[in-house]
Amino acid sequence: MTEIELSTEEKILKAAEEVFMRDGYDGSRMQDIADVAGINKALLHYYFRSKDKLFEKVFDAKIQSFFPKMGEKFSQDIPFVDKIHIFIEGYMDLLLKNPYLPLFVLNTVNNKDKSAFIKKLPIELSRQVAQSYYVEFKKGNVRELNPAQFIMSLMGMCIFPFLAKPILLDMFKADNDTFDKLMEERIQELKHYVTLILTP
Amino acid sequence: MTEIELSTEEKILKAAEEVFMRDGYDGSRMQDIADVAGINKALLHYYFRSKDKLFEKVFDAKIQSFFPKMGEKFSQDIPFVDKIHIFIEGYMDLLLKNPYLPLFVLNTVNNKDKSAFIKKLPIELSRQVAQSYYVEFKKGNVRELNPAQFIMSLMGMCIFPFLAKPILLDMFKADNDTFDKLMEERIQELKHYVTLILTP
DNA sequence: AACATATTTAACCATTTGGTTAAACTTATA
DNA sequence: TATAAGTTTAACCAAATGGTTAAATATGTT
8 A cells, every 4th residue: 555645735625525525515614624634724724715715626626527427428329228328337336436426516506605506517418318318219219208307317316325325324224335235236226227218 | 365473483493494494404593593583593592492402393393294194105005006106296296395305304314413313214114115015016016126226216216306406497497387397297207107117 | 055935833813603691571360 | 460470682602613814844946
């Protein structure tokens, strides 16, 4: 295990990500972030002027690391159902590596002071999916449905377990590993569901 | 329109519900709740000793008003698919009347200081659904699947649009009424989806 | 070495916030 | 009407919190 020395700026961003993800914007304390980063509070304000600025940096970084990967998938010239299967695999994989991200993003867009952050989300992606659906529908390869409703369902099915994770852990008396295994299983189950929904 | 004079306690609970739902626990201010209730802060502490106590009262009241109605539905002796259809109708209806509730509950159970609140949720309901599924599966009336995965999907499909509402409003350039109509439509669409998933 | 620049810290400040106190006002009841 | 109990308020308090300042310490450059 080679210890790589992070720069102070990187240490701060890493700590801020951890704390903001765990405690939310309002629940996070600058002192807390400083402690986790192993520095003091004034240094935090030296690097990132304010809590708001720091939060925006963290949010941007997470979004950038998360969504772009998804976009490419839909450019490929393969059947719509296969695209959705690939989406499910890729998305669930990202969620397994970033289990707190959904609540983080949803809280941000629902926060009265942070609703402008909606503009940072890749909403074109959903249009891409809808367009891709219609192409395939005209070919008679998929059942008739409202693509907007389908996308909401798809997202909901993928994301929900991560939002409700504490409830599920309690319900199944499970630990993190068991949860991850359940999510791995889930990938197959969801692929099955969407096939049933989409196949004419 | 007959104006009904609410008691101070009722006014406080109503205001607290509004503020906690909108701003979350950490984002809510006792002064804010007092203002909305049209009283002053000391009176708030006279009726409900602390922010924590008040929050718990609001949480309990919302949970009580929300979940019990769902339980009865599964006692009826009708086909499993019909039970799920009735669940979708009832649940979406409750969500339309309480659009902020999902984020409120999910934030609460994910909050490090509030995870004990998980115990207040009706997790037996999901066991009831699972049991109901197996009875029907033995009769060969439903496809083979993992009921836990199915329930997560069902909940996710119902809840997700309400969590992502600000994003959807922006995406569709829609207002609240349009959103509600989209959700009414969604009831039929979801009933269709679960039929496809469950029918052998 | 000398100088400038970047980094780090302890001490401090103003505001916000949950919560308290003591006094005043209502209401009902003996 | 006197008294007790419940209700309401203004003023206050201590702790927490985001943010600032000025001085100290490294680091690199000439």
